[in-house]
Amino acid sequence: xxxxxxxxLLLLVIMLLGLATITFAITxxxxxxxxxxIAGPNATExxxxxxRQQNGLDRPLIEQYVVYMTGLVQGDLGRSIxxxxxxxxxxxxxxxxxxxxxxxxxxxxxLFGVGFGIMSAVVRDSWFDHVVRIGSISGVALPxxxxxxxxxxxxxxxxxxxxxxxRLNLVTLPPDPITHFLLIDSLxxxxxxxxxxxLSYIIMPxxxxxxxxxxxxxRVNRAEMIEALQSDFVLAAKANGLSAWRIVTVYAxxxxxxxxxxxxxxxxxxxxxxxxxxxxxxxxxxxxxxxVESALYSDFKPVIGATLLIGFIxxxxxxxxxxxxxxxxxxxxxxx
Amino acid sequence: xxxxxxxxxxxxxxxxxxxxxxxxxxxRTDDGIVIVFGGRQQVPVLDPHVRYDxxxxxxxxxxxxxxxxxxxxxxxxxxxxxxxxxxxxxxxxWTFNLVEDATFHNGDPxxxxxxxxxxxxxxxxxxxxxxxxxxxxxxxxxxxxxDYTIRFxxxxxxxxxxxxxxxxxxxxxxxxxxxxxxxDYGTExxxxxxxxxxxxxxxxxxxxxxxxxxxxxxxxxxxxxGEENRPAGIIYRIIREPAAQRxxxxxGEIDIAEGLSSDDYGQIEDEPGIVIQNHAGxxxxxxxxxxxxxxxxxxxxxxxxxxxxxxxxxxxxYNGDAVLQTSPFPQAIQGHIDVEGIPRQDxxxxxxxxxxxxxxxxxxxxxxxxxxxxxxxxRIGLVLLSNLAELNIDVNIVPEQWPNMVAAGxxxxxxxxxxxxxxxxxxxxxxxxxxxxxQNSWGQYFAMHFYENQELWDTIxxxxxxSDWDEREPLYAEIQEMxxxxxxxxxxxxxxxxxxxxxxxxxxxxxxxxxTGEVDLYPLWVDVE
Numbered sequence: 001x002x003x004x005x006x007x008x009l010l011l012l013v014i015m016l017l018g019l020a021t022i023t024f025a026i027t028x029x030x031x032x033x034x035x036x037x038i039a040g041p042n043a044t045e046x047x048x049x050x051x052r053q054q055n056g057l058d059r060p061l062i063e064q065y066v067v068y069m070t071g072l073v074q075g076d077l078g079r080s081i082x083x084x085x086x087x088x089x090x091x092x093x094x095x096x097x098x099x100x101x102x103x104x105x106x107x108x109x110x111l112f113g114v115g116f117g118i119m120s121a122v123v124r125d126s127w128f129d130h131v132v133r134i135g136s137i138s139g140v141a142l143p144x145x146x147x148x149x150x151x152x153x154x155x156x157x158x159x160x161x162x163x164x165x166x167r168l169n170l171v172t173l174p175p176d177p178i179t180h181f182l183l184i185d186s187l188x189x190x191x192x193x194x195x196x197x198x199l200s201y202i203i204m205p206x207x208x209x210x211x212x213x214x215x216x217x218x219r220v221n222r223a224e225m226i227e228a229l230q231s232d233f234v235l236a237a238k239a240n241g242l243s244a245w246r247i248v249t250v251y252a253x254x255x256x257x258x259x260x261x262x263x264x265x266x267x268x269x270x271x272x273x274x275x276x277x278x279x280x281x282x283x284x285x286x287x288x289x290x291x292v293e294s295a296l297y298s299d300f301k302p303v304i305g306a307t308l309l310i311g312f313i314x315x316x317x318x319x320x321x322x323x324x325x326x327x328x329x330x331x332x333x334x335x336x
Numbered sequence: 337x338x339x340x341x342x343x344x345x346x347x348x349x350x351x352x353x354x355x356x357x358x359x360x361x362x363x364r365t366d367d368g369i370v371i372v373f374g375g376r377q378q379v380p381v382l383d384p385h386v387r388y389d390x391x392x393x394x395x396x397x398x399x400x401x402x403x404x405x406x407x408x409x410x411x412x413x414x415x416x417x418x419x420x421x422x423x424x425x426x427x428x429x430w431t432f433n434l435v436e437d438a439t440f441h442n443g444d445p446x447x448x449x450x451x452x453x454x455x456x457x458x459x460x461x462x463x464x465x466x467x468x469x470x471x472x473x474x475x476x477x478x479x480x481x482x483d484y485t486i487r488f489x490x491x492x493x494x495x496x497x498x499x500x501x502x503x504x505x506x507x508x509x510x511x512x513x514x515x516x517x518x519x520d521y522g523t524e525x526x527x528x529x530x531x532x533x534x535x536x537x538x539x540x541x542x543x544x545x546x547x548x549x550x551x552x553x554x555x556x557x558x559x560x561x562g563e564e565n566r567p568a569g570i571i572y573r574i575i576r577e578p579a580a581q582r583x584x585x586x587x588g589e590i591d592i593a594e595g596l597s598s599d600d601y602g603q604i605e606d607e608p609g610i611v612i613q614n615h616a617g618x619x620x621x622x623x624x625x626x627x628x629x630x631x632x633x634x635x636x637x638x639x640x641x642x643x644x645x646x647x648x649x650x651x652x653x654y655n656g657d658a659v660l661q662t663s664p665f666p667q668a669i670q671g672h673i674d675v676e677g678i679p680r681q682d683x684x685x686x687x688x689x690x691x692x693x694x695x696x697x698x699x700x701x702x703x704x705x706x707x708x709x710x711x712x713x714x715r716i717g718l719v720l721l722s723n724l725a726e727l728n729i730d731v732n733i734v735p736e737q738w739p740n741m742v743a744a745g746x747x748x749x750x751x752x753x754x755x756x757x758x759x760x761x762x763x764x765x766x767x768x769x770x771x772x773x774x775q776n777s778w779g780q781y782f783a784m785h786f787y788e789n790q791e792l793w794d795t796i797x798x799x800x801x802x803s804d805w806d807e808r809e810p811l812y813a814e815i816q817e818m819x820x821x822x823x824x825x826x827x828x829x830x831x832x833x834x835x836x837x838x839x840x841x842x843x844x845x846x847x848x849x850x851x852t853g854e855v856d857l858y859p860l861w862v863d864v865e
Binding site: 030033034036037038039040041042043044045046047050051080082083084085090093094149152153156157160163164165166167170171280281282283285289290293296297298 | 365370372378380381386387388389461462463464466467468470471523524527542543544545546571573574575576577579580583584586587589737738739740742743746762779780781782
């Protein structure tokens with residue numbers, strides 16, 4: 001088991017270095033002159049050269065790569081050419097907002113995906129099942145930006161129930177950062193008004209982000225539940241007079257969860273990557289938005305930094321999913 | 337089990353409705369009213385000597401003062417920190433007397449040394465605004481005459497000098513030097529901190545979210561709307577999507593918005609409570625030809641294309657909120673003339689020019705580049721495609737990211753046949769536009785025509801060195817005619833600048849020399865009645 005974990009961790013480091021190399025190559029091969037762009041439309045050649053020198057862009061690409069990778073292994077991701085600030089500081093500034101959004105969206109995805117999946121399987125081929133299945137197809141098919149704007153029009157403009165965008169009301173001071181999650185920090189500090197406000201701001205982006213994930217979880221969970229409910233051990237449980245609730249939630253669900261855990265893990269990484277559109281529509285100040293704004297300026301280092309961070313988390317989640325597999329399935333544990 | 341399902345659905349519905357909360361009125365604080373501006377562009381670097389674009393400059397203008405300020409339409413240069421000035425005959429020595437009651441936010445006086453330090457800093461950093469004066473002003477040429485008198489000894493005569501001074505903001509040397517690290521002129525600190533004397537100080541600065549300006553009660557110049565109407569502050573809130581911006585304005589979450597689409601402006605202009613500011617701007621839209629390489633190096637072909645273009649369609653695309661260019665110079669530029677013979681659609685003339693070109697029967701394909709995502713520019717490409725089809729010329733419309741377009745336009749070898757470009761001059765002096773057609777501008781995005789004309793270049797150089805406007809004026813008339821004759825681009829239109837705001841917002845003052853979305857925040861106030 002320990003050897004397995006060590007091997008996976010080593011592989012993770014190698015993959016990260018590979019990801020850094022590929023991202024560095026792609027961003028630097030792409031056309032565009034960030035120095036000229038940052039120097040401004042009227043900048044003289046000497047001004048452009050100043051920006052190049054300040055950001056090390058005047059050095060050969062291979063030298064830039066060596067400097068970057070040396071910095072990377074020391075935890076230094078360089079500086080943003082646009083904001084002139086260290087990329088690590090900026091990622092730390094933006095990441096909590098993204099993580100909070102993804103965690104809430106994932107929570108919604110699991111809660112409603114698993115919940116509706118179970119219910120749908122139990123009342124298979126009923127009107128409820130049909131509605132849920134149609135909804136799940138929509139969830140996969142709807143473009144996030146379009147769905148987001150629709151929700152804004154309906155719930156913010158027409159009904160006036162929810163705020164359009166942002167994380168908090170403009171004049172509300174955020175709680176002191178402890179976990180950097182507004183929802184948790186506001187609760188920890190007893191600021192319930194801020195908590196409900198933060199909740200009202202996060203609900204629309206979280207729903208939009210969770211929808212495809214919810215749909216995937218639902219479909220997988222429903223299929224697995226149907227299979228489990230038709231199995232012999234469920235028949236035996238019924239014959240032994242166990243309650244329907246117990247059969248569904250204890251016996252069938254545990255057997256149906258293995259593929260669900262797998263899809264949750266994959267979807268978590270996918271969500272981190274797909275926050276870009278949702279964060280743009282809802283002006284959610286996370287790393288997706290940061291990466292997009294940087295890419296528009298050909299500001300490579302933040303793009304590489306954001307990619308590495310998302311990649312790193314994606315790999316860690318996959319690693320944890322593998323461990324969860326072992327925990328859920330004793331056969332895997334025995335085979336080592 | 338069915339009861340279980342129904343219960344779960346009901347619980348989910350209840351929890352969803354319980355979270356709903358109506359948007360609160362957010363402009364009222366204990367200190368007074370806070371105006372909210374919704375804009376699409378962030379303010380990554382506040383340092384006035386390092387960066388400027390419209391959103392950045394809007395913040396800089398609010399926090400800092402300059403010797404002069406552009407106001408009004410047509411724009412005029414109003415003395416601000418400078419009280420009076422004097423210039424020698426050949427426009428090489430400029431002396432300014434400063435007001436004596438101006439103070440920085442920390443109470444330090446804004447004196448001649450602060451002005452000298454600020455200009456030296458701007459020149460030494462060699463970023464942002466430096467290009468405006470770098471060719472004419474050396475740090476050694478800035479001289480403190482006395483506490484409130486500063487003199488600029490230019491390395492050569494430069495009449496437009498004054499027209500650039502509104503963009504050179506004065507920083508507090510003491511504060512900057514206090515935060516200097518390794519001789520960086522305090523740039524790291526100045527990225528998100530300020531050392532100014534302007535009407536606002538910095539409040540919350542949440543990058544990519546909101547930037548708060550707090551009104552400086554003791555502003556040395558006072559408040560034009562009166563103390564009783566002065567807002568407590570302004571929040572510049574980032575809203576990137578035009579649809580979300582429009583919705584926020586309709587809902588009253590923001591007081592003023594920039595950057596809505598043409599259709600959005602059209603759809604909300606009759607809504608109660610919404611006011612549209614619609615003003616003739618100074619940003620030109622042109623289609624630059626590559627005059628050095630490819631088919632468009634042929635002047636007759638360029639003229640044929642320029643006469644085939646349906647100019648009325650340009651106005652239609654902007655729902656009538658644009659005016660055609662009648663010269664390479666925008667109308668608000670000093671010395672502008674309506675150039676006789678500037679191309680308008682005339683298919684017979686277009687065919688005549690085509691017949692004189694190397695491509696008398698057409699049969700060629702030309703690339704038209706526009707910024708990806710800029711819908712109006714794409715639609716203009718479609719107009720061009722349709723018009724040139726009549727000359728048997730095919731147009732390949734290529735959307736491209738702005739950085740890539742700038743890179744492609746840096747040399748004649750890589751510049752596309754035709755590129756649609758918006759250009760905003762930074763001053764009302766004609767040199768700001770004329771110099772775009774000088775060889776020294778090659779490599780810049782606005783000069784991706786690479787137009788070669790020695791006579792034109794010499795005239796431009798001569799005109800910028802003269803101090804007497806009476807001598808300069810005829811030269812600029814000549815320059816405008818020479819540029820049109822060479823047809824380095826299709827001179828398109830000037831798109832109107834538009835903002836939408838709630839009807840309670842007062843004090844909006846337009847000046848075309850400001851950048852696209854930029855608003856002077858200083859005179860704004862909210863009429864609570």
